[in-house]
Amino acid sequence: MTTTILLGLMARRAYKFVPPAMAGAVALGAGLHASLSHAADDYPNQPVRYLLHVSPGGGTDVLARQMASELEQILGQPFVVENRPGGQTGVQLAAITSAASDGYTIGSTTATHIAVMNAVFDEYSIDSVDWIAGLVTDPPVLVVHDSVPFDSLEGLVEEVKANPGQYSVSGTVDGSTGHIAWAMFAEAAGITEDEVRYVPYDSQGDSVTANVGGHIPIGMAWTGITRDHVEAGNLRVLGVLSEERVSAFPDTPTFTEAGYEVDPSWQQFRGIIGPKGIPDDVKAKLVGALEQVTQTEDYKEYIESSNLNNRFMGPEEFTEFVARQNEIVAEWVERLGLDE
Known part of the structure; x- marks a missing residue:
């Protein structure tokens, strides 16, 4: 049941069971929700901050700048990339989790976030942010x-x-x-x-x-x-570390080929996160634009030239993917003694 439908049912039940003096307040709340939902039609109407947990120059930085350029063309507002390295992603996570959940602050994410949420931070977990979209995997x-x-x-x-x-x-x-x-x-x-x-x-x-x-x-x-x-x-x-050799290095064996049994399902990934609680309609508009970016020829050429695996995941699939990765990380964090 969607949030909009649920609130509507709550409003109708409120009219039935609360005194007349409170009915106006219930109607006002329902009307306010409707106006906020309508606000997604206007999203974005100002620049969006795109916060990175890395320094300039790495793969995550380059991908983010490619995404920002394409998103600006699709949604008509600047996506301003800000590098916030340091604190083992803590600097970026603090900025994201303290930002308003309105879709105007998003951030880069990789498997590193899951790792530090298990090994470093008590205040952050995979439930601290919205997992908006997965973009690529990289062996x-x-x-x-x-x-x-x-x-x-x-x-x-x-x-x-x-x-x-x-x-x-x-x-x-x-x-x-x-x-x-x-x-x-x-x-x-x-x-x-x-x-x-x-x-x-x-x-x-x-x-x-x-x-x-x-x-x-x-x-x-x-x-x-x-x-x-x-x-x-x-x-x-x-x-x-891959099931098959990669096109960039066709003469390089996988770990398994070389005689070392290492789980090839363990992969780097890159995606988009945001503050917890971004409205569903705002998130849907952002995710639609992100998916549109992944279908452009410029983006496909970039992914191919960078030897990345194009794997777009919407919020539900990405959240499930992250949960599975979290289980792997938790096991290795314990084995490496990083949670002590």
């Missing part, structure tokens, strides 16, 4: 600086075991998709934390920059953000 890839003396996953394992404590691997924040992907691989390969230290960064762009500069020789990253660096010869990609 994790394990990359190394060109200077390292190995060129395969097997060679990496042999090298780090022969030189315990000499190597580090970078990725995004503790409990993020990259961290859990590395933990899965390390477990399958028998690599301990004493042999390789995980170094978390607030954004994937910062992590890959550390890899390209040779400061952190190993990185768990994504196809789109590493491809140019691989083609330039600065990085080499040794494995991909």
Whole structure:
């Protein structure tokens, strides 16, 4: 039963059971709801803030700016991208959850949010925000600086075991998709934390920059953000966490092909969240515009050139998807001792 129908029934019941003096107030409340519902026809009539949890330059940032440009053309108002990195997504989450639930503040989301909601924050959970739409999935890839003396996953394992404590691997924040992907691989390969230290960064762009500069020789990253660096010869990609090889790196084996049993269903995703309680009609208009963006030729070309998997999910499907991911994250957060 929709909210509008429910309120209508409540209003009719109120007229039947409350004294005449209160009937006018009930009617006023129902009328107010109707006017607010009508307001969705005018949405948006001012700029919309699009808050990102990452620094400029990474895959999430690039995708958000592509989306913002297309949304502005469809809905006729600027979608103003603001980078709010820091606090392991806490800076962005604080801004989103404290904003009005009117559709004029939205934000980027990745699996990292689910991770920190389990491992870092007591004040946030998957129920703290509206999961508006899922956009893409992106398989994790394990990359190394060109200077390292190995060129395969097997060679990496042999090298780090022969030189315990000499190597580090970078990725995004503790409990993020990259961290859990590395933990899965390390477990399958028998690599301990004493042999390789995980170094978390607030954004994937910062992590890959550390890899390209040779400061952190190993990185768990994504196809789109590493491809140019691989083609330039600065990085080499040794494995991909996917059921099949990816088109960007056709000669690179999956972890399973290389002999390491790592669950390929664990994927990075990117999507849109907002403050809890955005009106259904406003959300529906926003979601309709987002889906329209994913069908444009410019967007499809961007997704293909970035080697992303186009997977649009509306609010209901996205919320269910997030709930499933949350179960996986909760298990690994506990196993990694991140909830202590």
